[in-house]
Amino acid sequence: METIKVKDIVSDGLCTNIKDGIKLYDLIVNHITQEKQITISFEGIKRLITAFTNVSIGKLYKDFPSDKLEKFVKLVDYSDRQARYIQKSIDTAKRFYKNDDELQRYSENINRSLDIN
Numbered sequence: 001m002e003t004i005k006v007k008d009i010v011s012d013g014l015c016t017n018i019k020d021g022i023k024l025y026d027l028i029v030n031h032i033t034q035e036k037q038i039t040i041s042f043e044g045i046k047r048l049i050t051a052f053t054n055v056s057i058g059k060l061y062k063d064f065p066s067d068k069l070e071k072f073v074k075l076v077d078y079s080d081r082q083a084r085y086i087q088k089s090i091d092t093a094k095r096f097y098k099n100d101d102e103l104q105r106y107s108e109n110i111n112r113s114l115d116i117n
Contacts, residue, residue, distance in 0.1 A: 001074075002031065003039040013046040021055035028056070032064060032072045043077035050085050057086055058093035066094065 004027055007013050010020045024040070031038040042048070060069055075086060 001037040001039055003041055004028075005041045005043065007044040010045070013044050015042075015045055015048040015052040018051055018055055021052040024056040025059055028060060028073060029063065032060075032068065035072070037072050037074070039074045039076055041077045042075070042079075042082055045078070045082065048078075048082045048085050050089055053086050053089035054093070058089035061090065061093035062097045 004024070006015060006024060009023050009027075010017065015021070028038060028040065057075075060073070078086060
């Protein structure tokens with residue numbers, strides 16, 4: 001099982017950049033699609049925001065069933081506070097992505113508010 005150290009992806013131990021979150025997401029997806037187990041280590045992370053966990057962890061629940069994620073992805077070395085942010089992203093993603101009608105309404109509302117057709 002390969003270990004990805006999040007601190008090697010982000011700058012200065014700060015998980016505050018969405019682009020870094022997308023990089024982590026892409027690495028995780030690559031392993032899952034190859035059916036390789038992966039450990040994600042948050043050791044050395046000083047700051048973590050939910051926007052980062054939403055795009056790196058939460059979005060996985062859009063693309064994969066929970067049981068597959070549990071089988072292939074292990075998260076380790078996070079603080080209690082970081083665990084709350086990670087869990088919040090997971091819980092929100094599970095609720096959001098399980099209901100396609102809700103997702104469709106949400107997208108339509110955003111498009112309407114941005115005047116996109």
